[in-house]
Amino acid sequence: MHADPFMSALDLATLIRTGELSPVEALDASLERMDRLNPVLNAVVWRDDDAARADAEEIGRRLAAGEAVGPFAGVPALVKDLTKAKGEPATYGSSGAPEGPSDEDELVVAAMRRAGFVLCGRTNTPEFGPLPVTENSRYGVTRNPWDPARSPGGSSGGSAAAVASGMVPVAHGNDGGGSIRIPASCCGLVGLKPSRWRVPSVTPGWLGMSVEGALCRSVGDAAAVLGSLSVPDPLVWEQAPPPARPFATEVGADPGRLRIALLTTSALGVEVERPCREAVEDAGRLLEELGHHVEHLEHDPLDPGVIGPFLNVINTSYAAYEGIDWDRVEPHNKAWRSAGLGIDAMTFVASLNALRRLTPRIVEHWGRDFDVLVTPTLAIEPPIAGEVLAEAHAQPGTPPLAAFVMVAFTAAYNLTGQPALSLPLSQAPSGMPLGTQLVGGPWEEATLIRLASQLEAVAPWAGRRPRVAAVEGADQA
Secondary structure, three states, X not given: OOOOOOOOHHHHHHHHHOOOOOHHHHHHHHHHHHHHXXXXXXXXXXXXXXXXXXXXXXXXHHHHOOOOOOOOOOOEEEEEOOOOOEOOEOOOOOOOOOOOEEOOOOHHHHHHHHOOOEEEEEEOOOOOOOOOOOEEOOOEXXXXXXXXXXXXXXXXXXXXXXXXXXXXXXEEEEEOOOOOHHHHHHHOOEEEEOOOOOOOOOOOHHHHOOEEEEEEOOHHHXXXXXXXXXXXXXXXXXXXOOOOOOHHHHOOOXXXXXXXXXXXXXXXXXXXXXHHHHHHHXXXXXXXXXXXXXXXXXXXXXXXXXXXXXXXHXXXXXXXXXXXXXHHOOHHHHHHHHHHHOOOHHHHHHHHHHHHHHHHHHHOOEOOOEOEEEEEOOOOOOOEOOHHXXXXXXXXXXXXXXXXXXXXXXXXXXXXXXXXXXXXXXEOOOOOEEEEEEEOOOOOHHHHHHHHHHHHHHOOOOOOOOOHHHOOOOOOO
């Protein structure tokens, strides 16, 4: 049997569980699609087909024996190259990273294995992850399957390109300023950034402002994957409060009549392109038709005073990387690390205190003034592939302007720790996908999932396919 490469992970898991498709057959289909599409997209930077096939065979044996397996048993998936997986190299997209396999799984990778995913490769990322595109000197530029001349966004752009092109139905990502939501917007996917501490991590990135998650094609997949990744770990310092019920059960549940605020202007003064504004207006009309109370918000709740302290946290985060040959690191990361080395302990603590003091002024609007905020995910369409990295190298001491523009609507909610997701509700006149961001109150993933699944039902996107025919050897889609 040949499964549709664009089917949901849950549907693929059902075919495997009922015996209509074996885990090895599902894996081979993914690997064959990688063979054809990856030479142009450059989404996957490492594979071990033999190890993946052995894992698929073992899951097939367990299924045949009637053993308990995870909800995604036999479904192929990929891991972003910023995250360690046992037996795989973790290069962080850098030529300065140590070679050789990792000796342990990060907690999110262990959770993926428990859920039954067959991990079959690693996806490209910008070096160390601070850029919102997926480009580096070690592996090169990752391209968007909707238009290979454009970027898939970042920093989880390799994962997004792989899912959007049908290589796998789910790929791991992490989000420190929009790194799941931005590529979801660029590639026409669902990108859910969980609440801070929702997905356990021993040493959370950017002191908890970067969170773990996944790129998916449907709200149902996003909810089910979140349920698998967010199982509490008793050894982790910080834990989010448990949900009232499994996230998967929120799909299709009535969200009630919500107060929705629409925002199309940025506190950072970023100009929002017309198609991105219109995507939010279209979402607002859909929400009104669904019975929600919708109003326009004149002022972005973001306090610009958080930007400086946030950059201090990012620049000092380079201390988390061990065994790096900094002489071989890209110029912009060298410069930002040097800036971090210049931040003394007093300044660092003051930055954290400033973030703790200022972010409640953002969060207090939820529940008081509205229930859900709707914004563009991106203020611009996906940039031309390669341009942002070139700008970063040309001006290594300054974040590229395009990067600043791309995180204008996403980074605030990494600071506050609120859940947010990007939905592929719209397309620009160019044909490129446009994400619409929904932001919930603290710990309110359930509200977002209910609302997102309601929107998916009235404005479905499952039938859209990227123009992968532009990629050499691809099927017409």
